[in-house]
Amino acid sequence: MKILFLTFYFEPDLSAGSFRNTSLLKELLNHLNSDDTVDVITTQPNRYDSFKAEAKGIEEIKAGVVVNRITIPEHGSGIVGQIKSYKEFYFKALSLTKDKSYDLVYASSSRLFTAYLGAKIATKKKAKLYLDIRDIFRETITDLYKNKIINMGLNFVLKPIENYTFGRAGHINLVSKGFKSYFENYKKAEYSFFTNGIDxxxxxxxxxxxxxxxxxxxxxxxxxxxxxxxxxxxxxxxxxxxxxxxxxxxxxxxxxxxxxxxxxxxxxxxxxxxxxxxxxxxxxxxxxxxxxxxxxxxxxxxxxxxxxxxxxxxxxxxxxxxxxxxxxxxxxxxxxxxxxxxxxxxxxxxxxxxxxxxxxxxxxxxxxxxxxYSRLEINRRMSESIISFGNE
Missing domain, CATH: 3.40.50.2000 (Glycogen Phosphorylase B;)
Structure with a gap:
């Protein structure tokens, strides 16, 4: 099985997404066959402008498992800066996967766009899509901005992206059961609730x-x-x-x-x-x-x-x-x-x-x-879920 593993954050970066997906990948490798391959596409450490860490642009963890870290512009956590950063990540990831084939795309996303990227690549490659959703971006961003005109504009842009992304997935993991009611309209996917855990x-x-x-x-x-x-x-x-x-x-x-x-x-x-x-x-x-x-x-x-x-x-x-x-x-x-x-x-x-x-x-x-809530046990069950879904 050829797996694409998408996560915007990955160690040595400092963030919940980084800790979650780095540990998950390590466990996932224990469940692969010798002829399985994994391409990890992520970013160079960027969570905080005030924290810098060195990381290889291309790192082969073991035979058939390669981490590609994309350099993105500094964004200072501002909306405009983050849009530029995600745009860079999006197009570089498309370029890196252009000549590759995949059976399964896994995408872990808190701000929707990594999930959307996973959906686009999975569609192009005719691959299965497993989403790990760590936040409901559209609801959060429209809740933060109280201006009705801005919210109308955000919903006009984000709702179709959301519908396409979640509608394309065959399996969606939600890190909080509080998200469950929001996803009731997306009936195509199987659902799981593997939370964050304790390292x-x-x-x-x-x-x-x-x-x-x-x-x-x-x-x-x-x-x-x-x-x-x-x-x-x-x-x-x-x-x-x-x-x-x-x-x-x-x-x-x-x-x-x-x-x-x-x-x-x-x-x-x-x-x-x-x-x-x-x-x-x-x-x-x-x-x-x-x-x-x-x-x-x-x-x-x-x-x-x-x-x-x-x-x-x-x-x-x-x-x-x-x-x-x-x-x-x-x-x-x-x-x-x-x-x-x-x-x-x-x-x-x-x-x-x-x-x-x-x-x-x-x-x-x-x-x-x-x-x-041992992360090791949660990752073991989640890895089994990913492999099982890929082999269906």
Whole structure:
């Protein structure tokens, strides 16, 4: 079987898509026959302009398995920059596959266009199409832009692309069951729900109980993208000032809304929030281990009520309390699968402040959660699903 494996992000890049697809490919290779081949088409590390990593343009992992990394322009997480980057990726990928034949195209996509690229190539090559959908792009982007004219234009462009892409797929994996109702009209595909998972790197970490010091200022940490979707500028400044002297925030990462957060912190003279540029995964783990609380927040938009942030799977491996400003499916998932939580309504600083002040601090290992959501096991089942679909 000849497989094309499309993912915009791949290690050594820093992103949920990169971690998910790199580990999936490694597991997929364990299920291939000796005469099977895999072409991976991805990008050079580009998730954050402030984090650079070296990677080979063409890398042969083993006989018959080649990774092609396309260099794309810096985009700074802005819409125009991202469009240019995806355009470069799209046409270079078409060029790389021009003279190739494939039996199966796998495409993992959070912003629709990698999935659309997979659909176009699968159609040209008369190959089967397996989509891994990590976000519902059209719903998210139209939810973020409240202008009716802009939304009409976005829907006019995106709806046909979406219909073509999802209508072409024979199998669609959804990383969140919250997406299920959105895909009810696409009846041609088989569906699966392989979520994100916990990497072995996190499962092997020692969980040591921190010694309590009554006078200690507790650290609340967030590591990841700082974009409109996270809405950190709408919650961190409002609550941090009221927690001065008892709590401090460490925000690690970069993204399109970082500047907005910086400005609000500066205007309000907030001293207990530290902004740290993106760091490697091992460094991030060190920050997590030293922190008291692990923080997550999603902006207050209807589209985000469907999502299940990959960050929760990392956080759940630590025995520390998780502070989560989420709603919808993510909130349900947390209540069902985790303990030692502070849940609050997105952007509600008063609720967060009161919950935190009344919270009785404790450390608690989430043993069952770690057993249930091992990335290794999820990847094993997903790899079997991909191979089975390809052999149908």
């Amino acid at each position: 072995e790197l996190f499962l092997s970490l020692p969980n040591k109980k921190r010694e309590e010091k009554k006078s200690e200022v507790k650290t609340i940490i967030y590591g990841g993208n700082i974009g409109e979707g996270q809405g950190l500028d709408l919650i961190i400044p409002n609550v941090a000032k009221r927690l001065l002297g008892t709590h401090k925030f460490q925000i690690i990462g970069d993204g399109g809304a970082r500047e907005k957060l910086e400005k609000k912190l500066k205007v309000n003279n907030i001293e207990n929030v530290e902004l740290i540029p993106p760091v490697s995964r091992n460094e991030l783990i060190n920050y997590y281990q030293k922190a008291d609380y692990l923080f997550l927040h999603l902006n207050k938009h209807k589209a985000f009520e469907r999502v299940l942030p990959s960050k929760l799977f990392e956080y759940g491996t630590f025995n520390k309390p998780i502070i989560a400003g989420v709603d919808g499916y993510a909130k349900e998932f947390l209540k069902e699968n985790m303990s030692n939580l502070i849940l609050f309504e997105p952007t509600n600083a008063d609720q967060l402040y009161n919950s935190l002040k009344n919270f009785v601090y404790k450390n608690e290992e989430r043993i069952e959660f770690k057993k249930s």
